Structures are given as C-alpha cells and as structure tokens.
Amino acid sequence: MVQSLTKQKVLQQSIDWWNPGKTRSWQDDGIDLVIGKREGYYFYDMDGKKLMNVHLNGGTYNLGHRNQELINTMIEATEHFDIGNHHFPSIMRAKLATKLAEVTPEGLKYTIFSSGGSEAIDAALKSARYATKRRKIVSIKNGYHGHTGLAVSLGNERYSKIFLSEGDPNVFVHVPFNDLEAMEREISKGDVACVIIETIPATYGFPLPDPGYLQAVKRTCERYGTLYIADEVQTGLMRTGKLWGIDHYGVKPDILVTAKGFGGGIYPIGATIISEQAGQWMNEDGLAHISTFGGSEIGCAVALKVLEISERPEVVQNVDYVARYLRMGLENLMSKYPDFFVGIRQLGVVMGLEFNHPEGAKYVMSSLYKHGVWAIYSMLNTRIVQFKPGLLLNKDYCDELLTKCEAGIREAAIELGFVGR
Secondary structure: OOOOOOHHHHHHHHHHHHOHHHHHHHHHOOOOOOEEEEEEOEEEEOOOOEEEEOOHHHHOOOOOEOOHHHHHHHHHHHOOOOOOOOOOOOHHHHHHHHHHHHHOOOOEEEEEEEOOHHHHHHHHHHHHHHHHOOOEEEEEOOOOOOOOOOHHHHOOHHHHHHHOOOOOOOOEEEEOOOOHHHHHHHHOOOOEEEEEEEOOOOOOOOOOOOOOHHHHHHHHHHHHOOEEEEEOOOOOOOOOOOOOHHHHHOOOOOEEEEOHHHHOOOOOOEEEEEEOOOOOHHHHHOOOOOOOOOOOHHHHHHHHHHHHHHOOHHHHHHHHHHHHHHHHHHHHHHHHOOOOEEEEEEEOOEEEEEEOOOOHHHHHHHHHHHOOEEOEEEOOEEEEEEEOOOOOOOHHHHHHHHHHHHHHHHHHHHHOOOOOO
C-alpha cells in the first residue's frame, strides 16, 4: 500500500492537496516527519528514524500504537457488526452505554455517542442548554474543547477568530482558570447554562486546579441552577491514576465527555455521559440530535475493551509506578539544569514540563526530536512541553526515555545559553 511512495512525495502531496500551512509549519519547527511503521510506544519516520511517543496524540495511544488486544477485538467485531444504524437500538451501543453508567461518577445516566471529542462537546452543550433553558456558557480562558460549531467558541480565539466563530461574548464567556471570584461572578448572574472545564487544561500547559477550586465551582453551579461539564477527553481513561481525572477532586459532574483514547487509536469514538436532567430532551424528541457514525457498533466493541484494559489492577498499579519513576528521573534532570528546567506539572501520567524561556518548549521539542523522542509544546503556552507517557510502559522504556530527555534538554539549554558547552 505504501511501498511506492517516497517521503518527499508524501510531503509534496500534503502541501498540494492536504494542508500546506500545517505541513510547512512543522518543517519550520525542525520536525520533518511522516509517520510510517508504528508499534507500542514507538513509531518510525518514513525514512526510518525511530521515535519514542510521549505525546500519544493527546492520549489517543494510551495503550500504545496498534495494541494487539484492541486489533483482535475489532477484527472479531467485524465478524458480526459494522457501523450499524444510528436510528435503532443496538446490541453494542446498549452494552457500552450500560458500562459507562457503571464506571462514571454517580448521577450520570444516559450516553450520547459521537465520532470524536469536539462532536461530543457539542452534544454536551446542547443538552445543558435544553435542561436549563439558558444559552450562556462559561469556559476557561485559553482552554481548548475542540474545533466544531459550538466547541470552537469555548477556547482561545486562535482557533475561532479565523473562521469568524468567536461567538457572542455575552453568550460565550471566558474566565481565568483558578480564579474562583471571576467564576462565581459569572455564575451568580443566574443565566449560565453550564460551566465547562478540562480537569487539567492540556493545551494551556497543564495548570493544576488549586485546592478546592473545582469543588467550589460545582457548589456554585448547584446554587444557581447551572450544569457542570467535565471535559475528560485528555484526562480520562486512567491517565491520572483514576479512571476519570475529576474523581481526584470529589466532583460529580452533570455531564462528562470522553474521546481520544476511548477508541484506543484503532477506531474513532467519543461519548457524552449525562445526568437524567440533562437527558430529558430524549424523552421529548429522541431524534433531535443524531450522529451517523457516533456509536459505531465496531467502535463500541473497541471502547469496551479499552475500558476493560484500563481498569485492570495491574494497569492501575503500573500507571502509579510510571508516574513516580518518571517524576524521580525528571526531578534529577531539573537539579542538573535548574535555571532552565524549572517545573513539573503532574497528575499521574498527565505531565507538563516547564522551561524558563518564552519559547523554551519549542526548543526542547526540536532537541528531543533529534534524540528520538516525540513530545509537543503546548500550543497556548510555549514554555510547557506536553509530556504524556503511556499507561503500559515498563522500566526499560522509562530509562531509555530519561536518557534521551537529558540529552535533548541539555542541548536546548546550551542553545538558549542557560548552560555552557
């Protein structure tokens, strides 16, 4: 299928027919990459360069590239199912929806399936508006919730302004993360349908919630009849050491959204799990929201296996081990380059590495790439490298990763003048 194509041919076709700006932008950043072979937590450039993957496409590959259990599950599902028909009840959708009601926080009941995270966010917002009969939505400044119709208006204007999709500022309100006073000021107006928060805002550089912040936001929502949406697209599925990041904070959201790793990198699927209150529109008009590919029966089979693997006791224990082991190694690196490598933002294997330069993470990304590690800078905070180890790593992989990280971070520190040659 691919033998006849050269890397240069693919790059030129991408510029000519796919996305010229994105293709050139990565090359300008020194990332001359077209992914070829991929397996586990490694992938290879078409020219053969081997890379350790600690970006995981935002957590899509939590369980590694081409996880054999997931592939086997998908193949077995194709013997019985295809995408299915979104109009009718389905064996696999019913089974997965039942499982999600069991494993999500108390109070969540119905599942709306989608083909990806942005679509799942849109379904969450529409459900909140229905339930409250309000239009206003409050999100975090420099947050990120996807690129579709409603979702794109929630985040930074970088993604909305170009398409004239910023949204009415009286309807789409943005407040600073961890600023409880600003949040309470908006909610207390009594006209907010929902507040939506990534439990740890990834694209913003993984700032952690202040103690008590998320709990206070939820209490304020309850006081004024506003729904709380937990965006768990990047913090769910055991990445934080619990199945959902929000579980660490004791918050029971009215709506929870999952995607990315939910399909294991094998089949695209997302889900919006909502309370009975938020789901009453289904009793009024169950056809008011549809998604042709949402809840594909094959995708549901894969997602069920993802949940099963993620909840295995040995996987939970391994996430804790990897988080602690890498933290120890990274703190050792910080001690060697204290003027440059200045912080680690972490909950489980959700990690952001902080550097003391306005674009330090861009330099580190390029240096890590040269040394065989793929990690990306946070698009809205270029001091932070998104560092997202997988759930199934072993000690040998971690040791190799730390060795290469030291070489890459040292090279960037030298280039920026933080240490001598």
